[in-house]
Amino acid sequence: MNLLGIDHGGTSTKLLLVDDDSVVDRATVATGSFADLDELADGLLAFLAGRPVDRFGLTVAGTLDPVTQVVLSSANLRWLDGLAPAALLAERLGVPGTAVQDGAAAATAEARLGAGRGAEDVFVVALGTGIAGAHVMGGQVRAGAAGGAGEIGHLVVTDGPLCSCRQRGCLETAIGGVQLGARWLEAGGVWSGPGAPTAREVVTAAEGGDPTAVATLATATDALARALLHLLALVDPGLLVVGGGVASAPRWTVEPAVRRLRELATFHRVPEVRLAELGSWAGAHGAVLAAGAVG
Template sequence: MTVLLGVDLGGSSTKVVLQHGSTVRDQRVLPGRLSADGLPGLAAALRDAAGGDEIAGVGVTVPGILDETTGVVRRSVNLPWLDGRDVAAEVSALVGAPAVAMHDGRAAALAEAVLGAGRGTRDVYVLTLGTGVAGAHVVDGSARPGAHGAAGEIGHVSLDPEGLPCGCGQRGCLETVVGAPSLLRRWQQRTGRTGGAVSAISDAADAGDPDARAVLDEAGAALATALLGLVAVLDPGLVVLGGGVGESGVLRARVEAGLRARATFHVVPPVVPAGLGRWAGARGAALAAGRVAVAG
């Protein structure tokens, strides 16, 4: 039996999906942040996941800018050891099967558009809100990479040139306002409380806490600004909010209200939660693996 593997490289863990055809046979999380010398260990984990089955293809997500023509990672803010590496070629050599690398936001978007919340809609924009912020435009089942493989970095659109420094080198990027670490940092600055999760801010806001509401209102307004520009440029038929922050619903109502209040000529699309949860990136990588397996 042949299987496909989808690998989602993340800032704190690696998710792996194993598929036979379109059927998901296994999903597992490899804990810990993958380091520069971790690819052989990852390959061993993939072979273990496959058992005795033949691996027909592997898809790997990259959290950063990827030249999809050469397969070389141009810049990964959250996993900088990926910079300059052809991850697909390395994984292919280690596993002994065709492999393809894909921007993590585009992988998640592809899965959501084809299999998840966007299924049945031909023009979908998927925004992933988690530790980082990424997005992708999927039209007719194809996630658009851009001319240089850099499309989708909506988290690094600067909304305030005098704002907080971002890991990409700019200031005031969307990610510095709506990324999960940024939400928690702003919450801590206002209240002095440390630790916790974004859900704690949401719970406090629901209970009437003015500091929590201010943090979420600011984030919702920033995201609405970014999406209004996106609607003006791309005119998507549907916007899907994924990732831990997007799916929690803490910002969705605020974003929808902001879009409706500020739209003029814009046709505001429905804004819906993602349907595949934290496995969207790995599922998208598995879709890409199926395509490279057929091509190979």
């Protein structure tokens, strides 16, 4: 069966064509080059270039009605709100397809095909601009009764600043990619641009011996350890998988957080922790998995 995965992100759209588990072709296109779903469909047909496809899966960066597949709210692609993109693309492509929330798609792929391969019970944490989590059991994300489970980024773990969710001291304000840069500047970090510093710049400064950056990262990883401690108390996952841009410098982020987690743990069982393997293609692989599940 030929399956097409479409990871429709805020910045780039990743396309993955898979034939019976082997990747046939892949492409990355700027999302801004599609003004609407018709143009996205044109782009998909150009990518396929006549090659047959049986099913497709489409990720949506936002919230999705699980029954109607209507996009309820897409933070970066407002024009999708109120549309059922999979149904509209199915008409243009002439094959059935499904939409899946992007974080759930990426976590499912990481748990089934990436670092969680072979494990039954995996909690996937994505440390990016936002912090996302998903508990994947038997290859399926436990989304919660209303789809709100796994929001590890909004566990309150510091007495820190106001979060976008209106709480104070969420994990995301401590170690979210952009927030980490802001915390460094607040602590007296020196930055001359261009733009605002993110996790990458803080790590670079720490590697260069900047004590403010080292201290900012220590505070951030302590917050991550405290959030993971709560996670262990509530979920007791069999395996932890950590990915996302902030985790791409594990020596400064994931590794010290896990060391701190082991110090903090009392009754908690600290599971094996692995770094994610699929990187920026996790969402596209998850879209393919969703396509394969279409009846």
